[in-house]
Amino acid sequence: MASLREIRRKIKSVKSTEQITKAMKMVAAARMRRSQSQILASRPFAVRMEALVKDLAALEVRADIEAGRDVRVHPFFDQRGEGHEALIIVTADKGLCGAFNSNLIRAAIDWLKPRSAQKTYLALVGRKGRDFAQRVRGFDFEVLIELAGIFPKVNFTHAEILGKAVIDAYEGQGLSRVTAIYNELKSVAVQKLVTTQLLPIPTPVAADEKTLADYGFEPERQELLCALLPRYVKAQLYRILLESQASELAARMNAMDSASKNAKELREDLNLSLNRQRQAIITKEIAELVGGAEALAA
Numbered sequence: 001m002a003s004l005r006e007i008r009r010k011i012k013s014v015k016s017t018e019q020i021t022k023a024m025k026m027v028a029a030a031r032m033r034r035s036q037s038q039i040l041a042s043r044p045f046a047v048r049m050e051a052l053v054k055d056l057a058a059l060e061v062r063a064d065i066e067a068g069r070d071v072r073v074h075p076f077f078d079q080r081g082e083g084h085e086a087l088i089i090v091t092a093d094k095g096l097c098g099a100f101n102s103n104l105i106r107a108a109i110d111w112l113k114p115r116s117a118q119k120t121y122l123a124l125v126g127r128k129g130r131d132f133a134q135r136v137r138g139f140d141f142e143v144l145i146e147l148a149g150i151f152p153k154v155n156f157t158h159a160e161i162l163g164k165a166v167i168d169a170y171e172g173q174g175l176s177r178v179t180a181i182y183n184e185l186k187s188v189a190v191q192k193l194v195t196t197q198l199l200p201i202p203t204p205v206a207a208d209e210k211t212l213a214d215y216g217f218e219p220e221r222q223e224l225l226c227a228l229l230p231r232y233v234k235a236q237l238y239r240i241l242l243e244s245q246a247s248e249l250a251a252r253m254n255a256m257d258s259a260s261k262n263a264k265e266l267r268e269d270l271n272l273s274l275n276r277q278r279q280a281i282i283t284k285e286i287a288e289l290v291g292g293a294e295a296l297a298a
Contacts, residue, residue, distance in 0.1 A: 004281075007274045011267055018263035024096070025256035031152050032188070032249035038154075039185075039242045046235050053232045056225045057204040075171065076229050077203050083176030084119055086144065086169055087111055088162070088198065088237075090182035090244040091126035093151045097252040100183060101128040103193050107181050108132065111195070112139045121169055123162060125241065126151065144169050154245050159238035166237070167230055170199050182240050183247035189254065191247040198236060201229075 002010075060073045072078070089108050091101050105128070112120065120141045124130050127148045133141070145165035150158050170178055178199040183191045217224055 002273075004274065004277060007270055007277065011270045011274065014263050014267045014270065018260055018267065021256045021259040021263060025253050025260060028249045028253040028256060032246055032253060035152065035242065035246040035249055036185075039239070039246060042235075042238060042242060046239050049228070049232050049235050053201075053225070053228055054204055056221060056228070057201075059221060060225065061204055073203070074225060074229055076199060076201050076233070078200055079203065080174070080176040080200065084121065084173060085115060086121040086123065086166065086175050086178045088123040088166065088178065088180040088182075088240075089125065089129040089132070090180065090240060091124075091129035091132070092244075092248045093127045093149055095128070096255060097248055098255040100191065100248055100251040101126075104129070104181060104183065105132050107193055107195060109136070111179065111181065112141070116140070121173065121175065123166055124148075125162065125244075150241075151245050152249060154238075154241045156234070156238050159234045159241055162241075163230065163234035163237050166198070167233060175199070180237075180240055182244045183251075184243045185246040185250060188250050191251055198233065 057073050057077065087108065089104060091104050095101065108129075116139055118140070120139070121144050122133055122141050123144045124133055125147045130146050130148055133143060145162060147158060147162060166178055169175060177197060179195060180198050181193070181195050184194045186192050
C-alpha cells in the first residue's frame with residue numbers, strides 16, 4: 001500500500017496536470033473562435049470565385065460546341081485518365097488532439113496502398129504529416145513540399161506556396177489527379193475526415209443562353225479564365241487549411257476537456273484513498289492507546 005507521502009505527491013502531480021489541461025482547453029477555445037471567424041470571412045470570396053470560374057468555363061464549353069471544335073477549356077479541366085497522382089496531407093503540427101492525426105495518417109495509408117506499384121507525389125502540411133513520411137516504408141513517393149509550423153496562424157501566403165508547388169507538379173509532371181485529405185469542421189464536437197479531388201476540376205456543362213448571359217470581357221474570356229484558375233485552386237487550398245486549423249483546435253479542446261475530467265476523477269479517488277488511509281492509521285493508534293490503557297489498569 002502506498003504511503004501518505006506518496007499519495008500526496010500523486011495528488012499534487014494530478015492537480016498540476018489538471019490545471020495545464022484546463023489552460024490548454026481555454027487557449028484552444030479562444031483560437032478556434034478566431035479560426036471560425038477567418039473561415040466565415042473567407043467564404044464569400046471563395047464562393048464568388050467558384051461561381052465565376054464555373055460561369056466562364058461553361059461559356060467556353062458553349063463557344064467550342066458552337067464552333068464545332070473539340071471541347072478543351074483549360075488543362076485544369078482535362079480528365080487525363082491513368083497516370084501519376086499527388087496527395088496533399090493536412091495534419092497538425094502538434095499532438096494532444098485526440099484521434100485527429102491518427103485518422104488522417106490511416107486515411108493516407110489507405111490511399112497509398114492501391115497505388116504502391118506506381119510513383120506518387122506528396123505535399124505535406126503539418127509536422128505530423130512530415131514525420132509520417134519520414135518513417136513510412138513500402139511506398140514509392142516523392143515529397144513535393146513540406147509546410148510545418150504554420151498552425152494556428154495560417155494565412156493566404158501559405159496557400160499560395162502550397163498551391164504553386166501543386167500546380168507546378170500538375171503541369172510539369174503531367175499528373176492525372178491531385179487529391180487532398182484533411183479534417184473539416186462540422187461542429188465543435190464533430191470533425192469530419194474529407195478526401196476530395198482538387199485537380200482536375202470537373203468539366204462544366206455548356207452554358208444555357210437562358211440561364212447565363214454572355215458578357216463582354218476585357219481582357220479576353222480565355223485569358224481571364226487562365227488568370228483566375230490558379231487563384232481558384234489556391235483559394236480552395238486556403239479554405240482547406242482554415243478548415244483543418246479549426247478542426248484541430250476543436251479536437252484539442254475536446255481532448256483537453258476529457259483529460260481535465262479524468263484528472264479531476266483521479267484526484268478525487270486519490271483524496272478518498274488518502275482519507276481512508278489516514279482514518280485507518282488514526283483508528284490503529286486509538287486502538288493501541290486503548291489497549292495500553294487497559295494493560296496499565298489491569
